[in-house]
Structure formats: structure tokens, C-alpha cells
Amino acid sequence: MPSLGPDMESARVVEWLVKPGDAVRRGDVIVVVETDKGAIEIEVFEDAVVEALVAPLDTELAVGAVLARLRTKGESEHQASPDTPKAQALPVAPAPAFRPEPPSVSTARLDAGAPRGATDSGHQRASPAARKRAADLGLDLATLHGSGPGGAVLLADLAGLGGVSRGRRAGGFDAAAMRRVIGTAMARAKREIPHYYLGQQISMAAALDWLGRANENRSVEARLLPAALLLRAVGLALTKAPSLNGYYEDGAFRAGEGIHVGWAVALRGGGLVAPAIHDVDKLNIDALMSALRDVVARARRGGLRRSEMVDATVTVTSLGERGADTVQPIIHPPQVAMIGFGRIVERPWAVAGQVQVQPVIGVSLAADHRVSDGHLGSQFLSEIERLLNAPESL
Amino acid sequence: MTTMTYREACKQAIRAALQADPRVFMMGEDIAAYGGCYAVSKGLCAEFGAERIRDTPLSESAFVGAGIGAAMAGMRPIVEIMTVNFSLLALDQIMNNAATIPHMSGGQFAVPLVIRMATGAGRQLAAQHSHSLEGWYAHIPGLRILAPATVEDARHMLAPALADPNPVLLFEHVMLYNVEGDVDEHLEGVDITHARIRRPGNDVTVITYGGSLPRALAAAETLASDGISAEVIDLRVLRPLDMGTVAASVARTHRCVIVDEGWKSGSLAAEVCARLVESVFYELDAPIARVCAAEVPMPYAAHLEQAALPNAERIVAAVRQVVRPA
Numbered sequence A: 001m002p003s004l005g006p007d008m009e010s011a012r013v014v015e016w017l018v019k020p021g022d023a024v025r026r027g028d029v030i031v032v033v034e035t036d037k038g039a040i041e042i043e044v045f046e047d048a049v050v051e052a053l054v055a056p057l058d059t060e061l062a063v064g065a066v067l068a069r070l071r072t073k074g075e076s077e078h079q080a081s082p083d084t085p086k087a088q089a090l091p092v093a094p095a096p097a098f099r100p101e102p103p104s105v106s107t108a109r110l111d112a113g114a115p116r117g118a119t120d121s122g123h124q125r126a127s128p129a130a131r132k133r134a135a136d137l138g139l140d141l142a143t144l145h146g147s148g149p150g151g152a153v154l155l156a157d158l159a160g161l162g163g164v165s166r167g168r169r170a171g172g173f174d175a176a177a178m179r180r181v182i183g184t185a186m187a188r189a190k191r192e193i194p195h196y197y198l199g200q201q202i203s204m205a206a207a208l209d210w211l212g213r214a215n216e217n218r219s220v221e222a223r224l225l226p227a228a229l230l231l232r233a234v235g236l237a238l239t240k241a242p243s244l245n246g247y248y249e250d251g252a253f254r255a256g257e258g259i260h261v262g263w264a265v266a267l268r269g270g271g272l273v274a275p276a277i278h279d280v281d282k283l284n285i286d287a288l289m290s291a292l293r294d295v296v297a298r299a300r301r302g303g304l305r306r307s308e309m310v311d312a313t314v315t316v317t318s319l320g321e322r323g324a325d326t327v328q329p330i331i332h333p334p335q336v337a338m339i340g341f342g343r344i345v346e347r348p349w350a351v352a353g354q355v356q357v358q359p360v361i362g363v364s365l366a367a368d369h370r371v372s373d374g375h376l377g378s379q380f381l382s383e384i385e386r387l388l389n390a391p392e393s394l
Numbered sequence B: 001m002t003t004m005t006y007r008e009a010c011k012q013a014i015r016a017a018l019q020a021d022p023r024v025f026m027m028g029e030d031i032a033a034y035g036g037c038y039a040v041s042k043g044l045c046a047e048f049g050a051e052r053i054r055d056t057p058l059s060e061s062a063f064v065g066a067g068i069g070a071a072m073a074g075m076r077p078i079v080e081i082m083t084v085n086f087s088l089l090a091l092d093q094i095m096n097n098a099a100t101i102p103h104m105s106g107g108q109f110a111v112p113l114v115i116r117m118a119t120g121a122g123r124q125l126a127a128q129h130s131h132s133l134e135g136w137y138a139h140i141p142g143l144r145i146l147a148p149a150t151v152e153d154a155r156h157m158l159a160p161a162l163a164d165p166n167p168v169l170l171f172e173h174v175m176l177y178n179v180e181g182d183v184d185e186h187l188e189g190v191d192i193t194h195a196r197i198r199r200p201g202n203d204v205t206v207i208t209y210g211g212s213l214p215r216a217l218a219a220a221e222t223l224a225s226d227g228i229s230a231e232v233i234d235l236r237v238l239r240p241l242d243m244g245t246v247a248a249s250v251a252r253t254h255r256c257v258i259v260d261e262g263w264k265s266g267s268l269a270a271e272v273c274a275r276l277v278e279s280v281f282y283e284l285d286a287p288i289a290r291v292c293a294a295e296v297p298m299p300y301a302a303h304l305e306q307a308a309l310p311n312a313e314r315i316v317a318a319v320r321q322v323v324r325p326a
Helices: A128-138 A175-192 A206-218 A227-237 A287-303 A306-310 A374-389 B006-020 B045-050 B060-072 B084-096 B151-156 B157-165 B210-225 B242-255 B268-283 B302-308 B312-323
Strands: A009-017 A029-035 A038-043 A048-053 A060-064 A068-072 A197-201 A246-249 A254-256 A262-263 A314-318 A337-351 A354-368 B004-005 B022-026 B053-054 B076-083 B115-118 B145-146 B168-173 B180-183 B196-199 B204-208 B228-233 B237-239 B255-261 B289-293
Touching: A029 A314, A038 A306, A038 B242, A128 A314, A128 B022, A128 B268, A175 B006, A197 A374, A206 A227, A206 A354, A206 A374, A227 A262, A227 A314, A227 A337, A227 A374, A227 B289, A262 A287, A262 B022, A354 A374, B004 B006, B004 B151, B006 B022, B006 B045, B006 B076, B006 B157, B006 B180, B022 B060, B045 B053, B076 B157, B084 B268, B115 B157, B151 B157, B151 B180, B157 B168, B168 B210, B168 B255, B180 B268, B196 B210, B196 B302, B204 B210, B204 B242, B210 B228, B210 B255, B210 B312, B255 B268, B255 B312, B289 B312
Parallel strands: A262 A314, A314 A337, B022 B053, B022 B076, B076 B115, B115 B168, B145 B168, B204 B228, B204 B255, B255 B289
Antiparallel strands: A009 A029, A009 A060, A029 A038, A048 A068, A197 A354, A246 A254, A337 A354, B004 B180, B145 B237, B196 B228
């Protein structure tokens, strides 16, 4: 069970997307876990063959628990034939001192090499209730991993098997739990991070003009929204302000490897996630727009990937049309900066001694004083302004 | 609602019975002049007279036998035995006469007798005054065995017990006498056939009765803070057992811990356990656990006595082991 953020302690497997025997490639999504932040897709890190699915469905598992066993290239097969269920049994690690009885308790909690529930005589340990439910569901006990004493299959090991499916993923987060997570992270930010705040009003006249022209030749689905321009401007400005992009950990700043912008998405029903859009500085405006659409949609319906949950090096919140004029962001630890955009609204704007009405946006920066100063922050906001005033360069 | 002690509830139950029916009288050792060894009958002799609150010689066999005779002859006797340990002197009367006469007479004789006695440990009364032998009596067909665990049951179980045409034994745990609780004075009585869920829960069923109920409830409270939701069932009636309530609960929670102050071997807990295995085996997700008294004559020394008894800590440990086997 990978950690999907510093606040995560556990999660539940809600769906396997592979089965034993499947070949997987690095980056493939193999399992969906449900965290306080919703259902997250987990990618595999290596090219391998799935040997056994270890984690039971719908059981709270601590970070670090074994989810599945993979055989990477070069590793010898643990079984003669991958076809029979018996052969998919876990490699029985260094002959565990396993006696059929009495149940010496304390055995198999998803440890590597934990003994299966099968005793020497081939009898699969299972509680009577689990045995009955397995029979009702048409499951073969021998194919199941038991978390009980002596590897016994318990009801909990069957939860979610044989029947429950994708249905759970819809709205699959616990609003109260998410609120606690947000509270914990924000309290830590306020406690530990010496924030400084800067704000600036920027005319969006040039940017919106350019956007109008750019959209003339685009299909409805491909149309650009102001958010894409804002995101692109932030990404490019960050290349000149690396001390706003990264993490403050263990008393030192570590620059981010790449500019991965966490984009704050308000969830219907309350709550908030900020999945990362990777390499924002390297994506052109159209790629960025489609990445934005994709990540927002998946954040709302559940289906974010592990990397999206953990990779953000900086966060942007854009309040959108119905938002307030300005926002004073709270940095998401261990990041060191957050950029906020208010709504775009028409305001009197002085141009060459004349007052005009122009669309204006308020941009704000909250940054970590342990890493940067207001001087750099000001330069960063000025760079965003320069870029938005020269939209063709975006 | 009136708040009173369990002791006061027992007394008020007896008073109400004496007032309601002239056939009711009570007899036992030191219950009249002295007011009872646990002071349950204090003041009743002055109120109702020595005819109806009768001191007896120190012979359990004699006065229980007299009670059986009085019941057969149409009276509604309440017999108090100081403690369950002493009741063994009357076991012949209870088992060979009270429990059998209605059966052996083909129903011609009813024995509407109520025997009250104190049971249980915790007051440093040592090995001849402290045992919980109600499980033995629950073995005997023909008897109804009640174990009021709450002040309300102490107040209201006596009336239906007296109304029962067959002998009823009431076991009052000595550690409950000082417990306070609310009683509805106007309640017409409670049923003496069913167990009750005293605290609902989902993860495990804790089955107990009498003096162990407060311990089980305390354990459930501790477990709740640990995220374990324990359902606590008060058996109330030890014979005939209300297995319907118990089995339905275990079928829901799939796990069970039985708490019984008797010795584990051949205990009431053993009986409940066996019946659950017979009836809901396929619902069990963990072995049934029992928390019982240590298998020793009850020690006198306070720390040894406490070490021998079920307590909330041991119940919590047993539940944890059942719910989250380490």
C-alpha cells in the first residue's frame, strides 16, 4: 500500500484491475484503492507478472501492507504451473513453524511469506461464517488469503469479493474523513510554515483577446479556458523562480524535479483535492487544457492516480467565475508555495493616463519564508503578469 | 422514575408483594429482627409483623422444605437464603421436591415458591460465602432461574416470579446491592422469559448476567473508544435460556464472548457456548471466548479475590482477541 501523501495512514482496496498471471508494464494501473481523498488508481512500478493478489478487498490496510506479489523478469517462478489455483499459493517462505493446532495466533497479517491457511493435511482454515459465505459466493477457499489466526480465512477477507464492483467508486470518499485530513494538513501549515503573502492585480484584456481568437478555430471540446492560460503562465514563471517549486523537509529545501502543479479541485458535496498536472512548463497550451479537463473530471468522479496524489511540487487554486476577487492561500506542506487566482471581473484600469474598463484578475502568492523572500515572490508575480500580457508567448 | 439502590428495589418489591397478596410471606435466617444479612428486609417486620416476616432456625433444609409445603398448601412464600453456598444444604428440597413435585404429581400440585439468595464474590467473604453457583441450579428442569442485574429488574422481577405456579429462584449478586438506578414505580412488572440487549453493537456480542453486567458494560465503553462496537446482552433468565435473543445477536456480530462469574468447567457459560455452536455455528467468524472466575475456592485476600474474578479489563482483552486476533 503506497503512501499517497504525508497524512495518509491507510486505505482500502476496492478493485483489482489485474489477475494472477497477467503481465503488467511499469505505469499500468493495476488496482484501485479508496482513501480519505477518494478512489485512487495505483500504478505498478515495474514490468512484471502478477503472481498473487494478496490484499483482501474492502479491508483497511496500513501504508506499507503488501497488496500483491509480482515476479519481475529474471526472478524464478515459484510454481510449476500457473494454471492451478493451488499453485498460485504464496511462496511459503522459510519454513514457518506452522502447526495445525493449537492456533498459535499472531501469524499472517499480510506479511511477506505468511503461511497460507492450508494446513499440512490440505484443509483450508476458515471461520464457519467465512466458509459459508465463500460457498454462497462460489469462491474456492484455497484461492483466498486468510488474515486470521493461522492464516484462517475470515469474513473480512471475503468482503467485497464476488459481487461488489465499480459501484463503490462513485463518490467513493468519506467527506468527514477528508475534512479531517484537510484540517490536519492546514493546521500543520499554519503552525510550521512562516507564510508571506503577496498580491497583484493583472489585466486580462490581452489574454482574453488572444483566447477569443484562438478558440475561433477550435472545436467546442477543444476550446481553451482562461484556466489553461493561468496554469501555463505559472508553469513558465516557475522556471525562473525555482525556490517556489519543491519541498521543505527535514530542515532544508529540496527543489522539485520538474514543475508538477497541483490543481485544486473543489468536489461536489464538499472537500478538495489537488491532483498534480505533470511538467506544466513543457506542455503546450492545448495539451495543458486537455490535461486540466481530464484531471478535474477524474478528481470529481474518483479515479486519480497515485502519482497525481503525491507528485505536486506547488499548488494553484483558481476560484473561477463564481469565486471571490482574491484568495490568500495556505501552503500544502511540504510544498513551499501556493498561487491563487480570483475571478476575472471588469474594473476601471488606467492605461497611459486614461481610465478604461478592463477584465482584471487578482493573483496572490503565499510562500514559505524559510525558502524564499518577498523580493523573489514579487518578481515571480511580475513574470506572470508579463506572460499574461503577452499571451502569444504562451 | 425514582432513583434507588438495588437493595431498596429488592425491599420495595417484597413490600409491594406483601401488600398485594395476603398469601405472601417471607422467611429466612435473621430476616426479621436483624433485617437480613444484606439488610434487604430491614423494617419489614415492624411494618408487616412477625407472622409474615419470619425468622427461622439455622436449617436451610427445614425452612426451604417448609416453604415448599406452604406453597403446595396455597401460600405464596418468599424464602430467603443468606448465600448460594448455604443453599446447598437445601439442595435436596429444591431439586428433589420443589422441582419435581409438579411433575411427579402430574400437575396436581403446583409449587409457587420463590427463593431469593445472594450470590457472587467481591466482599471478601471467602470461599464459603462467595461462589456463583446459579449455573448449577440452571441445570435443573422444573426451576426458573432469574438473575436481576439492574435495579429495575430487582424491583419488578419478584411479582411475576410469585405469579409463576412453579418454583422460581432469584439470584441477587452481592456487589449489586449498593448500585443505584432508575425504577418506574408504576411498571406492572417485567417479563421473566427474555434476555435483553443492554447495549447495542455490531462487532461482537458480550453475553453476561447478574453481577458481571456492569463489568461488561464498562468493557464495552472502553472498547468503543478503541473502535470496537460491542453488543452487551443481559441473560436475565438463566433457565430456561432465551437462546433466540442470544443467537440472533451472534448471527449478526459473528463473534461472541461469554462472561460468567462461575467456574469455567461445566459453567452456564459452557452451556451458552455449546448452544451457540449448535445453533449458529455457520455464523461464527471467530472462536467463542469465555471470561469466568479462576478455578479456585474464592480467596479471602482482596487482591487474590479480585484476581480470581472477571473484570472489565479481562473482558476487554478477550474481546480484542476475538475481534482482532493478534
